[in-house]
Amino acid sequence: GAVVSQHPSWVICKSGTSVKIECRSLDFQATTMFWYRQFPKQSLMLMATSNEGSKATYEQGVEKDKFLINHASLTLSTLTVTSAHPEDSSFYICSATLAVPYEQYFGPGTRLTVT
Amino acid sequence: KNQVEQSPQSLIILEGKNCTLQCNYTVSPFSNLRWYKQDTGRGPVSLTIMTFSENTKSNGRYTATLDADTKQSSLHITASQLSDSASYICVVSRNYGGSQGNLIFGKGTKLSVKP
Numbered sequence: 001g002a003v004v005s006q007h008p009s010w011v012i013c014k015s016g017t018s019v020k021i022e023c024r025s026l027d028f029q030a031t032t033m034f035w036y037r038q039f040p041k042q043s044l045m046l047m048a049t050s051n052e053g054s055k056a057t058y059e060q061g062v063e064k065d066k067f068l069i070n071h072a073s074l075t076l077s078t079l080t081v082t083s084a085h086p087e088d089s090s091f092y093i094c095s096a097t098l099a100v101p102y103e104q105y106f107g108p109g110t111r112l113t114v115t
Numbered sequence: 116k117n118q119v120e121q122s123p124q125s126l127i128i129l130e131g132k133n134c135t136l137q138c139n140y141t142v143s144p145f146s147n148l149r150w151y152k153q154d155t156g157r158g159p160v161s162l163t164i165m166t167f168s169e170n171t172k173s174n175g176r177y178t179a180t181l182d183a184d185t186k187q188s189s190l191h192i193t194a195s196q197l198s199d200s201a202s203y204i205c206v207v208s209r210n211y212g213g214s215q216g217n218l219i220f221g222k223g224t225k226l227s228v229k230p
Binding site for chain 2: 004044
């Protein structure tokens with residue numbers, strides 16, 4: 001089956017610093033990648049949709065200058081949390097879409113803790 | 116309003132027993148309904164995906180049903196195992212392919228299987 005990886009799996013950073021999270025589709029080319037955030041005991045919340053070679057589309061309420069998304073290739077998308085604050089601490093999950101059969105495959109997630 | 120409601124919120128069962136999780140949705144236009152299993156600290160893993168015309172779909176000990184008329188779905192787990200302990204998320208797609216971020220997530224049912 002299609003595999004999506006994320007790196008790092010967990011990261012601790014200090015308030016005010018930036019953190020980059022990578023999302024890779026390992027054995028397929030993803031037409032679209034999605035970034036989600038999940039707080040404890042909550043459902044996944046879509047942050048942005050990313051298509052290779054074009055600007056990401058952000059959901060309402062998500063600051064695009066704070067959460068920078070780069071989708072440089074069909075197998076790699078990155079999410080950079082800039083000037084991180086403790087309230088940005090969350091579980092960040094990416095997913096990638098396979099054109100056929102239109103399944104969405106999720107990465108294992110990245111646990112971000114901002115101290 | 117597009118919503119996916121799941122019940123119960125949490126469930127504890129003994130190993131070997133069966134259980135059924137419920138999902139009600141008010142999503143339009145409906146494309147497909149998916150059930151995911153999410154282990155703690157991991158990304159969701161797809162169990163089943165059903166389109167409008169499908170009433171039931173099985174994946175091993177997991178059987179999902181869909182009633183598109185009443186907009187209800189259920190996930191039945193037979194002969195539960197300790198490894199079934201996880202959150203089960205019902206997701207409804209508004210358009211085929213789940214692109215453009217049209218996945219509506221339920222909050223999940225947290226299942227605990229005890230020995």
